[in-house]
Ligand SMILES: [Zn+2]
Ligand SMILES: [Zn+2]
């Protein structure tokens with residue numbers, strides 16, 4: 001999926017120990033949610049995730065995804081049609097290339113782009129709290 005996770009170590013274990021290090025308790029239900037996220041190929045909706053976890057309450061699924069998002073383990077993206085998808089993140093701030101045909105999402109990091117965005121906010125006296133960049137089009141395999 002990405003270089004952030006050691007392929008020899010289970011993603012669920014990696015995230016669990018990193019969360020524990022930052023003082024977040026990973027309960028059994030949260031672990032179940034993590035395991036389901038790690039096993040999903042590509043971006044998912046909360047509804048799909050909740051459907052894959054009938055034994056975990058919907059509210060717990062929502063809360064856990066929010067927690068993982070706040071801790072940068074999961075990233076949120078807006079599709080071209082406005083739909084929201086989540087994906088296991090590589091951890092650092094990044095942007096998305098979203099293929100409108102196969103739905104594949106690739107991530108890219110560009111500090112230069114971030115600097116330009118920050119400069120635009122500064123120039124307008126805007127206190128920037130964050131940004132997300134999604135590029136829509138066809139991936140190399142689909143074009
Ligand atoms: Zn991402
Ligand atoms: Zn594609």
Ligand SMILES: [Zn+2]
Nearest residue numbers: 093094095114
């Ligand atoms: Zn950025």
